[in-house]
Amino acid sequence: MMKFDKTIVEYTAKLARMKLSDKETRELALQLADILKYIEKLNQADTSGVEPTSHVLPIKNVFRQDKVKKSLNIADALKNAPEKEGDFFKVPRIIE
Numbered sequence: 374m375m376k377f378d379k380t381i382v383e384y385t386a387k388l389a390r391m392k393l394s395d396k397e398t399r400e401l402a403l404q405l406a407d408i409l410k411y412i413e414k415l416n417q418a419d420t421s422g423v424e425p426t427s428h429v430l431p432i433k434n435v436f437r438q439d440k441v442k443k444s445l446n447i448a449d450a451l452k453n454a455p456e457k458e459g460d461f462f463k464v465p466r467i468i469e
Contacts, residue, residue: 377405 382402386393393401447460456463 377402377409 379398379402382393382398382405386398386401451457451460451462454462
């Protein structure tokens with residue numbers, strides 16, 4: 374079983390661009406370790422007679438058929454935009 378220590382939590386937080394205090398880092402390491410312990414318990418369950426499934430209920434795909442229709446024109450699409458620039462939505466920059 375993988376052990377979550379401070380280094381792994383700090384590395385993961387850096388990838389997620391999160392700033393964590395030392396207390397949050399310690400708490401998160403403990404919580405992640407508890408989650409892994411629970412998953413290990415689940416791995417010990419006998420599932421030999423259980424069919425693989427992606428959902429607990431027997432549901433079918435409920436997508437509608439694709440139909441070609443006229444799309445919005447640019448003016449209608451931008452009508453309620455908080456900010457626009459030319460024929461485009463203007464949004465805040467998110468990548469440094």
